[in-house]
Amino acid sequence: MRVGVLTGGGDCPGLNAVIRAVVRKGVKEYGYEFVGFRDGWKGPLEGVTTELGIPQVRGILPRGGTILGSSRTNPFKVEGGVEKIKANLADLGVDALIAIGGEDTLGVATKLHDLGVQVVGVPKTIDNDLNATDFTFGFDTAVNIAMEAIDRLHTTAESHHRVLVVEVMGRHAGWIALHAGMSGGANVVLIPEKPFDIEQVCALVERRFEDHYAPILVVSEGAVPVEGGEMSLVSGEKDAFGHVRLGGIGDRLASEIEHRTGKEARAVVLGHVQRGGTPTAFDRWLATRFGLHAIDAVHDGDFGTMMALRGTRIERVPLIEGTGELKLVDPQEYAEAEVFFG
Numbered sequence: 001m002r003v004g005v006l007t008g009g010g011d012c013p014g015l016n017a018v019i020r021a022v023v024r025k026g027v028k029e030y031g032y033e034f035v036g037f038r039d040g041w042k043g044p045l046e047g048v049t050t051e052l053g054i055p056q057v058r059g060i061l062p063r064g065g066t067i068l069g070s071s072r073t074n075p076f077k078v079e080g081g082v083e084k085i086k087a088n089l090a091d092l093g094v095d096a097l098i099a100i101g102g103e104d105t106l107g108v109a110t111k112l113h114d115l116g117v118q119v120v121g122v123p124k125t126i127d128n129d130l131n132a133t134d135f136t137f138g139f140d141t142a143v144n145i146a147m148e149a150i151d152r153l154h155t156t157a158e159s160h161h162r163v164l165v166v167e168v169m170g171r172h173a174g175w176i177a178l179h180a181g182m183s184g185g186a187n188v189v190l191i192p193e194k195p196f197d198i199e200q201v202c203a204l205v206e207r208r209f210e211d212h213y214a215p216i217l218v219v220s221e222g223a224v225p226v227e228g229g230e231m232s233l234v235s236g237e238k239d240a241f242g243h244v245r246l247g248g249i250g251d252r253l254a255s256e257i258e259h260r261t262g263k264e265a266r267a268v269v270l271g272h273v274q275r276g277g278t279p280t281a282f283d284r285w286l287a288t289r290f291g292l293h294a295i296d297a298v299h300d301g302d303f304g305t306m307m308a309l310r311g312t313r314i315e316r317v318p319l320i321e322g323t324g325e326l327k328l329v330d331p332q333e334y335a336e337a338e339v340f341f342g
């Protein structure tokens with residue numbers, strides 16, 4: 001059996017741990033050969049491969065990113081893409097594929113499986129918004145990075161009596177903001193699932209100052225104000241302190257808070273730092289187990305499935321379960337964090 005492996009979408013700490021586990025178990029227990037596909041679906045689409053065996057996976061467990069490279073290429077958006085992939089897999093003698101990725105990558109895997117490609121999926125995203133699995137690897141690392149940033153920002157907030165707004169990733173779901181905010185002791189957490197009222201946010205900021213503490217706000221990049229509660233400053237405009245803001249939600253929020261409360265505010269955008277560097281122990285553990293179970297699924301011929309963490313068990317679920325809808329923050333869990341607001 002020759003198995004192709006690819007990683008698609010945004011990079012994520014733990015990708016290399018999956019690749020290592022797949023290859024180690026595949027070679028040692030099943031005697032399989034592997035083909036590494038470069039840069040997500042671009043690899044099978046263009047037939048770009050790299051050697052993948054025990055020597056290539058040695059020492060990669062703690063490394064962030066992916067040794068296979070990644071891209072957001074979607075073969076369904078390329079004319080004749082599916083036929084090209086099938087032809088390349090046949091030419092390379094690849095019998096089965098393991099696709100490691102988020103909603104888009106696994107969405108492609110689902111459709112390819114329906115068209116006869118033997119594929120098994122492994123879910124990944126730092127955003128933790130993939131359905132069917134309790135957690136995705138990469139999330140814990142991202143939360144820890146954000147939490148450490150919040151811990152460090154407390155000192156500047158307090159010393160300078162400033163509002164600190166920390167913008168974290170999460171276009172559609174606020175999991176990183178919620179978990180990092182709760183772990184870091186944030187005074188306000190704003191997430192895409194719950195549009196915020198800027199007046200309420202400013203009231204919480206003022207209340208925090210009344211207690212002689214400086215507030216830290218954590219905001220998901222996808223958070224939005226409630227309808228009709230639009231913020232008055234637009235990006236590029238000078239705020240009350242003469243700063244020109246860049247235009248992300250963190251910057252806009254900091255401007256608006258300064259404007260409305262007269263308190264100095266700064267925004268810190270964590271950006272891709274959250275996806276970089278070495279995975280935490282939890283993410284290495286989860287990614288490794290996903291890899292071990294994915295190669296077992298290939299061995300069992302259980303294609304069209306993806307690995308999912310359910311409690312402490314790794315289970316196989318149909319790929320479609322993970323790719324239909326996103327897993328959004330549970331309102332009850334958000335309500336728990338609200339106890340600490342202000």
Ligand code: F6P
Pocket residue numbers: 010011125126127169170171221275
């Ligand atoms: O992996 C998901 C994610 O981290 C989102 O939270 C973020 O919006 C996006 O990736 C940004 O990715 P890139 O800048 O690589 O397109």
